[in-house]
Amino acid sequence: KMLFMDTIENSESKGPWNRAKLMIVGQGKAGKSATVRSLLGESFNEKWDSTIGVNLTQVRSRNNNKGSNSQWDKEDNSVSFASKLAADITVSNIRPEGEVLPGKNLGSRFKQKVQQIRDLESNYQAWKQKKKKKKRVRFDDAPVRVIEDNIPPADPVPEVKKKSGIQEYDSKLLFDVIRNRNALEFTIWDYGGQNIFYTLHHLFLTSYGVYLLVFDMSQVVRYNEIRNVTNTLKFWLNSIQIHAPGAPVLIVGTRLDTIESETQFRDLDELMIPLVERGNFEDVVKNINGRYYFPLDNTTREGISDIQETIERVTREQSFVKQLVKLSWLQCLDTMLESVNPWLSLPDVVSIGEKIAGITSSVEIDDMLALFHELGMVLHFTGTDALNQIVIIQPQWLIDKIGCVIKDPDIHDFPSSVQESGLTEELNTFLESGIISKDLVQHLWRGEQVDFLVDLMRRTLILSDWKFSKEPMFLIPSMIIEESRHDLDALESGKAICLFDFSDGFLPLGVFERLVFLLVQ
Numbered sequence: 001k002m003l004f005m006d007t008i009e010n011s012e013s014k015g016p017w018n019r020a021k022l023m024i025v026g027q028g029k030a031g032k033s034a035t036v037r038s039l040l041g042e043s044f045n046e047k048w049d050s051t052i053g054v055n056l057t058q059v060r061s062r063n064n065n066k067g068s069n070s071q072w073d074k075e076d077n078s079v080s081f082a083s084k085l086a087a088d089i090t091v092s093n094i095r096p097e098g099e100v101l102p103g104k105n106l107g108s109r110f111k112q113k114v115q116q117i118r119d120l121e122s123n124y125q126a127w128k129q130k131k132k133k134k135k136r137v138r139f140d141d142a143p144v145r146v147i148e149d150n151i152p153p154a155d156p157v158p159e160v161k162k163k164s165g166i167q168e169y170d171s172k173l174l175f176d177v178i179r180n181r182n183a184l185e186f187t188i189w190d191y192g193g194q195n196i197f198y199t200l201h202h203l204f205l206t207s208y209g210v211y212l213l214v215f216d217m218s219q220v221v222r223y224n225e226i227r228n229v230t231n232t233l234k235f236w237l238n239s240i241q242i243h244a245p246g247a248p249v250l251i252v253g254t255r256l257d258t259i260e261s262e263t264q265f266r267d268l269d270e271l272m273i274p275l276v277e278r279g280n281f282e283d284v285v286k287n288i289n290g291r292y293y294f295p296l297d298n299t300t301r302e303g304i305s306d307i308q309e310t311i312e313r314v315t316r317e318q319s320f321v322k323q324l325v326k327l328s329w330l331q332c333l334d335t336m337l338e339s340v341n342p343w344l345s346l347p348d349v350v351s352i353g354e355k356i357a358g359i360t361s362s363v364e365i366d367d368m369l370a371l372f373h374e375l376g377m378v379l380h381f382t383g384t385d386a387l388n389q390i391v392i393i394q395p396q397w398l399i400d401k402i403g404c405v406i407k408d409p410d411i412h413d414f415p416s417s418v419q420e421s422g423l424t425e426e427l428n429t430f431l432e433s434g435i436i437s438k439d440l441v442q443h444l445w446r447g448e449q450v451d452f453l454v455d456l457m458r459r460t461l462i463l464s465d466w467k468f469s470k471e472p473m474f475l476i477p478s479m480i481i482e483e484s485r486h487d488l489d490a491l492e493s494g495k496a497i498c499l500f501d502f503s504d505g506f507l508p509l510g511v512f513e514r515l516v517f518l519l520v521q
Contacts (some may be wrong), residue, residue, distance in 0.1 A: 035254065332359070454474065
């Protein structure tokens with residue numbers, strides 16, 4: 001306990017956070033959400049709804065032996081991030097011979113406590129060997145007791161209280177660290193696959209993570225949709241290369257149950273090899289058999305172990321996972337997340353940093369927020385001075401709000417309350433032209449933080465003011481219906497046109513929409 005408390009009080013305490021983003025991208029209806037369920041050991045749900053925008057899930061991998069028994073669970077949010085890191089640092093500061101690492105200035109009076117933690121680790125290993133025979137271990141809200149003749153009970157668990165973003169000493173934290181020394185933590189971002197969501201990529205794709213690019217193998221082997229699949233994969237590989245250069249990419253082929261012969265695997269290889277190698281997509285990771293894709297059957301979870309183990313392996317190879325993070329930064333994060341509002345102003349964050357962690361440097365505040373943003377814990381956009389003043393501490397809240405107005409109407413319905421509120425005409429105009437009335441915006445957002453959200457979408461080039469009407473209107477370029485113009489000779493004589501041809505290159509979706517935004521502004 002004394003070591004743990006000393007770690008908390010030391011403003012320079014640091015440790016690896018072992019955290020990354022795991023981004024699930026790819027074709028619409030290819031099984032991205034089903035793949036997330038497979039990663040979490042959950043059963044297949046054939047009726048699962050299509051994702052609108054992005055769904056976020058906090059998970060933790062538990063893989064002590066680096067073998068095939070990897071288990072991923074949803075993260076326990078009852079324990080603060082700072083408390084878990086403090087426990088990890090406490091255990092890491094002990095040498096095999098039971099001495100404290102040099103430079104910690106803990107003094108000889110702690111040696112007895114150090115040895116007690118060493119004994120705790122030994123006791124856990126002894127319990128682990130016997131757990132198959134005697135399953136009498138309890139980890140709950142009561143004091144932790146290991147009921148074995150030769151294993152003494154652990155320290156009583158005090159009432160859990162948060163103080164300055166960190167919890168009081170809890171022996172269960174040390175047990176958890178010992179039990180899961182190789183654990184990784186992920187924020188899973190499950191992206192909607194419809195084209196209409198692609199305009200949001202510049203907001204959410206970051207380099208601090210691993211990408212799972214999902215496609216449906218049956219579209220190749222059964223329906224011969226080779227061109228569509230190739231174009232989708234190429235688009236995503238280019239997008240990741242632009243927005244997250246150097247990030248590892250695992251291409252996952254779902255619907256393994258539709259593959260009936262080795263010949264069909266060879267057909268897929270003939271598609272993947274030139275796609276990856278000629279495109280110089282060097283960050284694509286091969287599977288255990290040397291293929292550029294990971295076959296997966298989400299109905300039985302066949303193939304998920306190889307995917308999990310590869311995700312964990314390539315994640316541990318990333319330098320940011322090994323980066324030492326200040327414990328005081330996580331104390332700030334925990335305190336920020338306690339706010340009832342979905343966002344904080346930058347001055348609020350600066351105040352938290354000063355009061356909780358004694359941070360007085362604006363550069364350190366910027367570095368801290370940059371790390372949290374890259375890992376998907378918060379959203380902090382720095383493109384303009386105005387955006388820099390806002391820190392979104394509930395990313396799912398922002399995504400859900402954007403998803404209320406930016407959605408594919410062919411797949412995701414707008415609420416029936418639109419008609420009941422007499423806004424049907426406004427909705428039809430929006431779906432036809434991408435121009436939305438303020439009344440409809442207020443209705444879809446239920447009147448919650450409308451001005452703030454409009455301003456944020458305006459500053460991130462998602463929404464622009466439509467100044468050509470008497471009533472307050474906005475243009476959302478990503479909702480404009482695309483019209484192909486192949487026969488230029490058929491255009492009316494004298495009509496001015498400007499044609500951009502990107503057929504031999506790559507134009508990320510969203511760039512043209514932002515150009516429209518700037519022209520309208």
